[in-house]
Amino acid sequence: MNQPLYAVYGASGCGRGIMPFARAQLAREGLSADRIVFVDDGAGTAAINGHRVLRYADFLKEPASLRRIVIAIADSKIREGLFNRCIADGVHAWSVFAANIVVMDDVILGEGAALSPFVTITSNIQIGKGFHANLYSCVEHDCVIGDFVTFAPGVRCNGNIRIEDHAYIGAGAIIKQGRPGKPLIIGRGAVVGMGAIVTRDVPPGSTVVGNPARLHFLKD
Structure with a gap:
């Protein structure tokens, strides 16, 4: 009788960081x-860190009672595209959690999340699909986080914050707590730079850096 088959989609640094706790979860x-x-169409090798590497088409052909996959791609737009492709092909989204994460009360977490070691999610929080929370990140009370948001290691997301789809929060960034009824907002597709201290709303599609975080304009 065929057993379920599980996969980490992406064998680069992100995928190799997720595989150990995904394996431990199984x-x-x-x-x-x-x-x-x-699963990686461009890995160019048959095995990495003791696990087979399959092309996506071969993964679909493997005998299995069901297939589940977590998308380990840092680029959120690519992550969304692969997520939707897998769902269309009958592959189920898989959420993977390190054994030592902390999740408290009334947390709604969308499909396909990857929560790395030492992540903390406290209470009354809603998080969308394809969330990546890297090492030592935390989400405090009364936050709403959209789809395909990425937290690099050590992010501190304080209470009453709304983070819209595809935002990227850099390593060590700290987001100031909002107020009930007036959350601090990180706009869709915004990038918060490494170590930034965010004290005010961040417009959609913008990049902020520094302490306090200010808009960053790339020079030609």
Whole structure:
């Protein structure tokens, strides 16, 4: 009888960082490590870190009672495209969590999340699809986070914050707490630079850097 087959889509740094806790999650569910693979059309090798690497088309052909996948691609637009492609092909979104994360009360978490070691999500929080929270990131109370948002390591997202789809929050960034009924807003597709201290709303599609964070304009 065929068993489920699980995959980490992407064998670069993001995928290799997710694979160990994805594998451990399967072990906690009583499944062996040979039921999880990397999917990567451009890896150019048959195995990485003890796991087979399959092209996407070959992953779809593998005998399995069902297929589940987490998209380990840092670029959120590519992540969304691959997520939707997998769903259209009958592959189920898979959320993977390190064993030592903390998730408190009334948290709604969308499909396909990847929560790395030491992530904390407190209470009364809503998070969309394809969320990546890297090492030591935290989300405080009463936050709303959209689809395909990425937190680099060590992000501090304080309470009453709204982060819209495809935003990227850089390593070590701190977002000031908003107020009930008037959340601090990080706009759709915005980028918060590494180590930035965000004290006010960030417009959609913009990049902010520094302390306090200010708009960054690229020079020609």
